[in-house]
Amino acid sequence: MEHSGPHGALRLRFEGVMAEAGLDAGSAERALSAALSPRGFEVYPLQVGWYNALLAPALRLAHSDETLALVVLSTPTMFENAFLPFLQNERRSGNCDLIDQCVAHYISGAVAQCFPGQQVEISYDYEMLPNRRPRFLAQTAAHVAGATYYYQLSDVPDPPWDRKMFGVCIHPQFGGWFAIRALLVFPGVGAQELPQRAPPDCVPSREQRVELLESFNLRWRDWSYRDIVSPTQRYSPRQMDYFSTPPAQRLALLQEWGLLDQAPPPPATEDGQ
């Protein structure tokens, strides 16, 4: 338990200090959103307990139920507003996917700027634990935060398949044209006042859900699952070209576009769209 043991009193005092300092779900969300939305990111708050309640013990986050967390999504403008400037201005390291480097650069920078001195545990979507499980289940987090409905096999009555079908989140504005990038946990900051909002169910019919899961699982490369709702914005043609290119050839593509000035480091291994 979080509050038992020799450090319990200390932790309670620390939480009191945080409350006095005024950090709560609303102020944390507003601060991070102000820093990240110009770069094409969205921020949604949640209580860790909402996430943990859906998962087996081995997958839960080791924080008490009321702990504040923020889930960060990238929207279609992230490519032009964060990635291209990142390529021009920032130092890149050779052996990691460039989109992942860019996302980590802007999110960790915003956290340092918005929450100086505050402990914040950042998990990125691409990070795996030593047991090869993801550090957090991005889709479950986005669903419980009320950001994007996570459509799973269990959302399809009388499913027509006898194979495993992966689930997919759909954003009410951007359809499938977004990604879930990070989960930020604020140990010692309670969000018990935060009301839970249901994610918008923008794919309500069985027929549409069958179509969605089929297009996500059987033909995700044709982008069609992303248009299951009419999106207000899609990835730009350049962004689609970038993500359609195999990861090992993306540096060469950026060089061809004149967006990289240095020789390519070793090929990236991860995907990142």
Ligand code: B12
């Ligand atoms: C491993 C992984 C893959 C693997 C395996 C896929 C899989 N889903 O397992 C592979 C390499 C195949 C893959 C491929 C792709 N992936 Co992928 N992948 C991941 C990754 C890193 C982890 C997913 C995972 O292992 N989940 C574990 C399983 C067991 O979780 P689960 O099925 O959701 O089950 C849990 C829930 O059901 C929950 N639960 C139980 N009851 C309830 C009830 C409710 C209401 C809820 C909400 C939850 C819940 O408990 C279960 C666990 O016990 C995530 C990022 C992340 N960190 O989460 C991206 C992610 C799922 N991938 C993503 C994408 C887009 C893709 C690709 C299209 C490629 C791409 N990058 O463009 C392809 C398409 C997949 C396909 N057609 O087959 C996106 C999906 C975005 C979205 N809109 O949902 C994610 C979220 C990455 C991101 N940054 O946004 N991927």
